[in-house]
Amino acid sequence: MSHVFPDGREYPIAFASRSLTPSEQKYPQIEKEALGLVWALKKFFHYVYGREFILHTDHKPLTHIFNPQGEIPPMSATRLMHYSVFLLGFNYQIRFRKTGDHANADFCSRYPVSDRKDYRDESEIFQCSQLGRLPISRKDIAEETRKDPESKSMFEAIVEGRLKSNIHEYSIQDGCIFRGNRVFIPPSLRKEILSELHDGHLGVQKMKNLARSYVYWENIDADIAQLTKQCPACIRFAKAPNKIVHHWLPPEDSWQRIHVDHAGPFHGKYFLLIVDAYSKWIEVFIVPNLTTTSNLPYFREAFGRFGHPYVLVSDNHGCFASQEFAAFLAEMGSSMSSHPLSILHRTDRWR
Template sequence: MHQHPQISQSIFGAPELLRKVCGKLVHSVASTSPTPAADIKWNWSPQCEEAFKTCKQRLLKSKWLAHYDTEMKLRLACDASPYGVGAVISHVLPSGEEHPIAFASRTLSPSEKNYAQIEKEALSIIFGVKKFHKYLYGRRFQLLTDHKPLLAILGPKSAIPTLSALRMQRWALIFLAYDYEIEYRRSSDHANADALSRLPSNSDSDSEDDRAVFQISLIDELPISASDIAEETRKDPVLSKVLDLTLGGWPTFVNDDNLRPFIDKKDQLSTDQGCVLWGSRVVLPQKFQRRLLSDLHEGHPGITRMKALARSYLWWPGLDQDIQQHVGHCSPCEAVRNKPAAAPLHPWSWAATPWERIHVDYAEIDKQHFLVVVDVHSKWMEVFPTPLTTAEKTINLLRHMFASFGLVKELVLDNGPPFTSNDFEMFLKNNGVRHILSPPYHPASNGAAERAVQTFKKAWTRLEVQSVTTHQRLPRFLFTYRNTPHTVTECTPAELFLKRQPRTRLTLWKPDLSSTVAKHQLQQKKAHDRHSKTVREFKEGERVMVRDFRHPKRLWNSGVIL
């Protein structure tokens, strides 16, 4: 230090923190070490050396550094010298006084020493922001610099300088991720950051501290031993009485409510080395209960296994309830807990008439999409193959279906993109159709459509295995499904939807009523014609007698066949 008067002057010249920490020592060193000049010899006396070492120790052990507070105002001061950069992050107290949180500095690399002064000053800000990123990111902070041109270049409201050096443009882009305001401070008031830049760390790495830490292990407390339990048992107001009563004998009647849990077990209580035992289990004092619960829960076993483990070693009144409460409030256990039991089923109300409410969903088989529609009343199903699942395509398919069967009252869908678009909602609104969406991530609420999709996919796979051609699978499935009784309605969908039973090949198995009627009519004709004569035939121009029903007295009139 005696060979570098400039360094000594940097230390004891101005820094406000050093004066607060070291107090009169700074003044004593400054007074015994005159400012170096051409006519004054620099004198670094043993008193200066002793005061300097004492100052270093006090600075290292200083309690002046503040803990980081998310509620207090942040300020970052940065400065650069010809050979180093420095930064100080601090809190601003309500009185306006700065309370430092941390200091940082580093030397400049050979290439960085060739930077212009404005680039060095900007580099110091970049160094401070990166060094204290965890403190600054996501918070608004005040940035201090003693280089006034940076206010226009790196200001939060300034555009990226296109005519400046590329590194300045890159640094300006980095600042876009932070919420800050930049202010100018005179060098005489910028002493802390200035001193750090003139006395930088010998390393030029920003992450030296991070590299030096390889592993950190922390043991909060030592394990609890039997002697600790015995000592605390004598101090515990309840267990101390239990210990005395176990050694001296229990009275016939105990009026203390705290001792009631031990009365039923008094014949099984014993003592060993100052500890109270219930059988082979140690009765724990209240002070250690929560701590040993955490030890029992190490590895996060469930409630049942944790109770089984506890029953082998320890006990206290209400142990089972405390275990349940401890596991119930464990955040890691809650994060991986199984899904709760299914809620009671709330079925949809049955539509009273056909085509009143329909459920719609998309199915995909081998990159081919199908729009599946099912009517709630009759279970009638419609399936439309489509290459796209856009809202426009869905609207066109529904428009054709509504043209065939009419408009529905309610349309139930999931939250797929085609069903939640503005065009789709406007289409339903213009047609007076109520748009019902199932809850997100709960497809069971649209169970009718989901079940219809599942039925269609299974049938399609079976027909594919049966080697049925692609263009025949859909008609064959729909024909079979619509003419098969449903398990819910116990009627065929066609019977409820069309109000009649369509004719199928199975209809040939039943006797036909029309053939029976035709048979009986033929029998009647034969019986009637048995007593009738042969039909007479007439020729054109032949004279005949014609029955006249207009005159009751003259029954026949003469006539000619025309």
């Protein structure tokens, strides 16, 4: 398989070949050449299917038999007709290339590998490679599959083709059950798999996403959710529910409860905001800075005009958290209450 670059140069992407079986060696030459085309398309199916590509062959009769714009010759052998039907599923052009210019593909036929040994299909290799990522071995899974009655029954149903639903999704590799690329885990090994999935305390959704890449069993999502709910670490560090908001009771008279905060700087100036919870009256003072010493004279002025409040509510920030301010309130006979949300509610409209 090759790719042609914009400058016209052709570079190989992959090479593939196999030896003919004893029965295939008895094919006529034209059918051997056709078999090579069909086998190559099956080998590189995921690369060429759905794309336009060019088939090069050094056997010129095939350019007429497999021409996508032509018709299958009625006198063609049955095998060639079957190959032509298979090729109808591809978007291709077929071109003749003489043998002298076909060396990149011809090389593989000159150096055959007669002993195939035990090479697996690529999909089988990928499936089995998934097992290497698990904390248990392939042998353990296969052994427990044979021991567990339910798993063994499922194994036999797949082998014999008796599985009632989605049988095309299941396969057997090395004694293990696969659903797609995910290996089926027998009940005796599920606790260990769940423990591995939850090792980083990823949370329910991330654990499910991870599990979908490697393992499968019925109700696996429910088992993951149950494990997370019972995990002491997850419970301890789970996001705490929002606290119930308790509203202030409405005061019975003016200046019983006041809310204080600062605004600014605006043009280099800070403002002290004092809001009466009863009348919503607001006092605004321009203060030089946010220290307690600079703010106390303005509190004394406001208290001198309206009286001493029972409760002063602040966000417990800056000058409101100092010992000097606490001593001032004690002197006035007022108490302090910290409630940031109430401060925002009362004073933000005046900022």
